[in-house]
Amino acid sequence: MSTLDVKKSASRRGPSVxxxxxxxxxxxxxxxxxxxxxxxxxxYVLPLxxxxxxxxxxxxxxxxxxxxxxxNNLRTLVQQNSLLNQVRxxxxxxxxxxxxxxGLALPLALALERRTRxxxxxxAVFFIPVLLSPLAAGYVWAGILSPNGVLNQGLxxxxxxxxxxxxxxxxxxxxxxxxxxxxxxxxxxxxxxIAALTTVPVExxxxxxxxxxxxxxxxxxxxxxxxxxxxxxNITVTLVGAMSAFDIIVAMTGGGPGSATRVLNVxxxxxxxxxxxxxxxxxxxxxxxxxxxxxxxxxxxxxRREMQS
Amino acid sequence: MNARxxxxxxxxxxxxxxAVALVGVPLxxxxxxxxxxxxxxxxxxxxxxxxxxxxxxxxxxxxxxxYLRGLGNSLLITGVSVGALLAIGAPAAWAFARSRxxxxxxxxxxxxxxxxxxxxxxxxxxxxxxxxxxxxxLGLILFTVGARISMVxxxxxxxxxxxxxxxEEAASMDGASRARTFVSVVLPLMSPVMLTTFVVVTxxxxxxxxxxxxxxxxxxxxxxxxxxxRLSSGISQATAWNYVFTHVVLVSLPLIAVYAFAQRxxxxxxxxxxxxx
Numbered sequence: 001m002s003t004l005d006v007k008k009s010a011s012r013r014g015p016s017v018x019x020x021x022x023x024x025x026x027x028x029x030x031x032x033x034x035x036x037x038x039x040x041x042x043x044y045v046l047p048l049x050x051x052x053x054x055x056x057x058x059x060x061x062x063x064x065x066x067x068x069x070x071x072n073n074l075r076t077l078v079q080q081n082s083l084l085n086q087v088r089x090x091x092x093x094x095x096x097x098x099x100x101x102x103g104l105a106l107p108l109a110l111a112l113e114r115r116t117r118x119x120x121x122x123x124a125v126f127f128i129p130v131l132l133s134p135l136a137a138g139y140v141w142a143g144i145l146s147p148n149g150v151l152n153q154g155l156x157x158x159x160x161x162x163x164x165x166x167x168x169x170x171x172x173x174x175x176x177x178x179x180x181x182x183x184x185x186x187x188x189x190x191x192x193x194i195a196a197l198t199t200v201p202v203e204x205x206x207x208x209x210x211x212x213x214x215x216x217x218x219x220x221x222x223x224x225x226x227x228x229x230x231x232x233x234n235i236t237v238t239l240v241g242a243m244s245a246f247d248i249i250v251a252m253t254g255g256g257p258g259s260a261t262r263v264l265n266v267x268x269x270x271x272x273x274x275x276x277x278x279x280x281x282x283x284x285x286x287x288x289x290x291x292x293x294x295x296x297x298x299x300x301x302x303x304r305r306e307m308q309s
Numbered sequence: 310m311n312a313r314x315x316x317x318x319x320x321x322x323x324x325x326x327x328a329v330a331l332v333g334v335p336l337x338x339x340x341x342x343x344x345x346x347x348x349x350x351x352x353x354x355x356x357x358x359x360x361x362x363x364x365x366x367x368x369x370x371x372x373x374x375x376y377l378r379g380l381g382n383s384l385l386i387t388g389v390s391v392g393a394l395l396a397i398g399a400p401a402a403w404a405f406a407r408s409r410x411x412x413x414x415x416x417x418x419x420x421x422x423x424x425x426x427x428x429x430x431x432x433x434x435x436x437x438x439x440x441x442x443x444x445x446x447l448g449l450i451l452f453t454v455g456a457r458i459s460m461v462x463x464x465x466x467x468x469x470x471x472x473x474x475x476x477e478e479a480a481s482m483d484g485a486s487r488a489r490t491f492v493s494v495v496l497p498l499m500s501p502v503m504l505t506t507f508v509v510v511t512x513x514x515x516x517x518x519x520x521x522x523x524x525x526x527x528x529x530x531x532x533x534x535x536x537x538x539r540l541s542s543g544i545s546q547a548t549a550w551n552y553v554f555t556h557v558v559l560v561s562l563p564l565i566a567v568y569a570f571a572q573r574x575x576x577x578x579x580x581x582x583x584x585x586x
Contacts, residue, residue, distance in 0.1 A: 029404040029407065029408035029410065029413055030404065030408075030410075030412070030413060030416075031404075032400040032401060032403060032404035032487070032491065033400070033401040033404040033405060033408075033413065033416060035396075035397045035400070035401065036397050036398060036400070036401030036402075036420060036458065036462060037401070037416050037420065039397055039454055039455060039458050040416075040419060040420045040423070040455075040458055040459070040462075041419075042455075043428075043433075043451055043452070043454060043455025043456075043458070044422075044423050044428055044455045044456075044458065044459065045419065046436070047428060047429060047432040047433050047436060047455065048426070048428065048429065048432075050432035050435065050436065051429040051431060051432040054431065054432055054435060059435070104331075108327075111320070111324060112324075118321060118324075120573065120576070122324050122328060123576050124572045124573070124576050125328050125332050126328065126331070126332065127568075127572075127575075127576055127579075128332055128336070128565070128568070129331075129332060129335075130512065131512055131516075131561065131564045131565055131568055132516070132561050133515070133516035133518065133533075133534045133537070133560060133561065134516060134518070135516075135518045135534050135537055135538060136516075136534075136537065136557040136560055136561050139537075139541060139553055139554070139557050140335050140336075140338070140339055140554075140557060141335070143338060143339070143342070143353055143550060143553075143554070144334075144335060144338065144353075146353060148351075148352060148353055149353045150334060150338055150353065150354070150355060153353075153354060183331065186331075188579070191576065191579045191580045194580055195580045195581070198580075236425065240425050240427075244427045246518075246519050247518045247519065247534075250518075250538070251538075251541070265519075268431070269522065269523075272431060272434075272523065277431060277434070277435070280431050281429070281431045281432065284429040284430075284431055285429070287427070287429070288426060288427075288429065291425060291426055291427070292426065295425045295426075299425075
């Protein structure tokens with residue numbers, strides 16, 4: 001196989017390649033990728049495929065054998081766990097996290113774009129939450145948002161109502177946990193936006209400025225086109241990442257109040273902990289399908305916009 | 310007092326206010342409450358403690374959570390996984406960046422699917438049970454490598470594609486084998502992206518809680534986040550915030566300490582790697 005590979009690549013390069021170079025025996029490329037490919041196949045592709053199979057079985061802690069159970073798991077999910085509601089919660093969480101993360105990161109990047117000493121200090125400060133474990137971040141914000149926490153204390157200090165049970169409000173809780181997810185990651189996405197902003201040619205900015213363009217005009221017509229790849233990356237990664245969120249919710253609400261923040265991954269853990277392994281597989285299969293359904297059109301759409309701008 | 314000076318000062322003040330609100334207050338609240346007694350910490354305010362319980366809290370959490378063991382476990386899992394990921398990812402990335410065979414292109418796209426599609430952990434439990442590794446640290450390492458390999462290959466291949474070919478061609482003209490070229494020419498050139506990848510993956514692996522929750526049952530093998538969860542879910546938060554926050558400080562401290570020393574390189578590294586990634 002290795003010789004075949006070499007021959008193929010040599011022939012594709014055509015006659016312009018000097019004969020001496022073609023003759024020299026060289027290890028072919030796939031040898032370098034072998035370990036990586038093995039890892040991907042055994043530890044990523046195989047489990048992913050296996051998950052698709054296990055989701056349709058009655059695998060559990062309560063029986064010795066495993067057999068196929070058709071669509072039973074999905075039926076259970078729909079009927080007992082109101083699957084559609086969980087899908088909705090997961091999407092709301094992901095959207096909130098993505099909007100908060102990018103909504104904080106983009107203005108911060110524009111403010112910290114130039115590489116001054118002060119800006120480098122602030123970049124470092126805003127990166128600190130990225131280092132916290134999501135679980136720890138969840139406990140921090142559970143404290144801030146608790147009925148007698150800092151947020152209520154601050155509100156009371158400025159004369160507003162200071163006795164809000166933020167996380168106990170079923171309608172509000174999912175947005176709050178999603179926002180904490182966005183907060184935790186915004187420092188990272190700020191750096192990505194800054195990296196994209198440094199690709200804007202200086203002459204372009206100067207020219208716009210000497211033409212008397214406003215700050216908004218420069219942002220919209222000079223910088224924004226160069227930010228497009230960063231948008232694609234940041235929006236996709238925040239959305240998709242937040243769809244498999246778990247830690248922050250466990251720390252802040254444990255999935256409650258009631259089941260108001262029980263996104264799919266929290267449900268997976270509950271089912272697994274209760275011994276329903278096949279059911280848990282089906283739930284994570286739903287996450288997989290959701291991610292594909294959201295990510296593929298999103299990436300294609302954002303890429304097309306990148307080309308246009 | 311010109312207008313530019315005023316504008317610059319206003320900008321710094323605004324940034325400081327945002328930084329204090331988003332980072333300063335949350336961190337201060339955690340640290341200061343980890344110094345308070347249980348009763349005082351229950352008030353959750355950001356004033357200094359009237360009665361210091363610093364030593365008592367840290368000693369208690371150190372012992373209750375078996376902190377040193379957790380630290381050792383986290384170091385082991387993170388060190389081995391990240392080391393393996395870089396060692397496996399770098400040559401693969403170079404090969405994917407340079408090879409023009411169609412098979413390699415297909416393999417590359419298979420490898421990077423995982424950037425978007427997370428690895429489900431339940432089938433990993435099944436596989437580990439079959440090979441007798443469920444509950445072991447090796448099992449967790451294998452899961453971690455499988456879960457992050459896509460991101461590593463994606464970041465590094467993007468960078469390797471942008472590397473100039475001239476040096477590699479010169480090396481091969483001089484008769485160097487590909488392995489030799491990789492070690493002496495390509496690896497040094499890839500060090501910026503190695504640093505970026507190292508930082509990003511270390512942060513993700515060190516803080517991971519989802520994998521250990523499924524794959525580790527024995528408390529002796531628990532990593533720091535798993536220990537934090539066990540301690541915090543075991544005690545009533547409303548009455549023991551001092552312990553919860555003490556543990557949050559202890560769990561976060563190793564990464565924050567490294568960051569304090571290498572902060573500029575880390576921030577610059579992530580920014581530099583992102584340009585090409």
